[in-house]
Amino acid sequence: MDINKPKIISLFSGAGGLDIGFEKAGFRTVYATDVWQTACDTLQKNNMADEVFCGDVRDIDFKSLKEKYGDIDCLIGGPPCPPYSQTRHYLIGKADGFDDEHAGFAVPEYFRALESLSPKIFFFENVDGFTFKTQQYEFDFLKKKADELGYNITFKVVNCANYGVPQTRKRFFCIGVKKELPEFVFPEETHADPDKNSEKKPWITCGEVIGDFDFITDEEKEQRPGAKDYDLLCEIPAGDNYLYFTEKRGYPNPKFKWKSRYWTFLLKLTPDRPSWTIQASFSTNQGPFHWRNRFLRIEELKRIQTIPDEYELCGDFKEQWRQVGNAVPSDMAYVIASAIKEAYFNGR
Template sequence: MDLKRKPKVVSLFSGAGGLDLGFKQAGFRTVYASDVWQLACDTLKENDMADEIYCGDVRSIDFFELKEKYGEIDCLIGGPPCPPYSQTRHYLIGKANGFDDERAGFAVPEYFRALKELKPKVFLFENVDGFTFKTHQEEFDFLKDKARELGYKITYKVVNCANYGVPQTRKRFFCIGYLEELPEFVFPEETHVDPSKNTDKLPWVTCGDVISEFDNITEEEKNQRPGQKDFDLLTQIPPGDNYLYFTEKRGYPEPKFKWKSRYWTFLLKLAPDRPSWTIQASFSTNQGPFHWRNRFLRIEELKRLQTFPDEYVLLGEMKDKWRQVGNAVPVKMANILASKIMEVYFNGTR
């Protein structure tokens, strides 16, 4: 496709570029991407993800100026930082959530400022499924009301990415908005399903399907102890289980933990015959998922579970890379939605 004819995208809160890469694969051209984290911006540059990459606060972006520079923008994409809407936020005493969060509460309103000033044909908004919970009714209503006020109809869905062939049971909220005069957006039909359900769909893609070639332990990894002081317990937990294995409710003869006394991810292990659970953005010594061989996951494995190409470059130290890939939208999920947007609104070309 001629570069000049590709639908033009502005990407906000771009991170390592999961959304951007999915859109690029579908035939879009990201003319402008931005993030506040320098390492993420460097990763975007390293992988040639946008014509222009801005590293800085979204509140300082003049979107009118952007439109003047690049002409009509076809699509706005982005996932505002999710901690204000995360389920774990409810466990943090004294931490405000939603719009009151002091670090990122401004991000959702800024996304809609961009929508107002750019006025693209279509937008994609992504966040954690907690965004739709009753505790965030104000923010969810803001999204719906603001979209309508700006002349957009919306279609939204909480997606389990495993149901679209991603090897991860990662639930995320996606909202697709389109100008009122444009055709309705309908989410692509789910293609995969939990294999225990008797349907004609494909079974979930499993961890074993995508990372089995890494099923070994290096000399360096032999000296590491996931779970720290509970490493010996980790080795006893069956693949696909967590600390609850050692509770009275589960029938363990000498219980070591009380039921639901820890985060669910505590000592959580992958199973090769099912998808991964959600990859977290922060590396942890005792919060999983861990490999079924009782070791930390490798960045190469995280990329596979998040459907990044092996050759995609992540810059920084190990924990920096982990944060980048853990925060990303799975590339395959982004590509499925981008391809549908391309089909419905751009007929494969601009």
């Protein structure tokens, strides 16, 4: 352990996707926390923090943490995103934003931590829906609290594929720095859709990262992704979804109406492009599925999320899936963490 490394407190840590990237960039997580015991077990199993607290963030005395660990250099975390996701708006009678009964308190708690810890830098992550007009109150809260607490912020909705992650995963990143410091500048994108930009490196594809898993086991042959629509899944070309069977797409005997299902319904990967966003919940009919008409394996999910192969996940299959699906791609975290390290902690 290098005590001279910039110190991090990590909130809503999950399996540690952010922490892996920050550790690789030269930071040290002194304290990580999550409310889910399985995720905390994963953090502890991989020695991701000096201390792991499993419990409600509202029970944490952040001032005592500052007394214990001294000045904290960086606060990182992505408050639970369901209150701000696009799918929430389709759920009748389900409150969103700060009114969400299960996680609406999380963003205010993040800023309670920020106020108590007063780190040099903070990193806040969420789904891109956090910036939508439907979440204007919450987005304004973030900007107002950051300003009141003495931070200038720089934010961006990032497509992780444009930074070398094999997944077209959009996320909202906000970096706040003390007002006496130079404002943060996001690193330039390094990759692009090869059909639209030939000057940058082409997107990293699924074939490149999970091609060595391009086979199907006897056990997997007995499984039926797509449930009752398994036969339809087998007919869908790689890289397509249920829309293949619509009149608009020219299917002779349409089986679905246009945009009548979630876009991920019967969605299949193709080895020729990055994965679409890996969902947090395992599903029998919501993809993406492998192009060989099987469920993705945890090993493949980790590759797509750029979590190291040797990183050990606790829990059963669905619990591991949830941990990986909820994570920030570790290589994406590393890109941002490296830029923060270079700009504000040079020499440490």
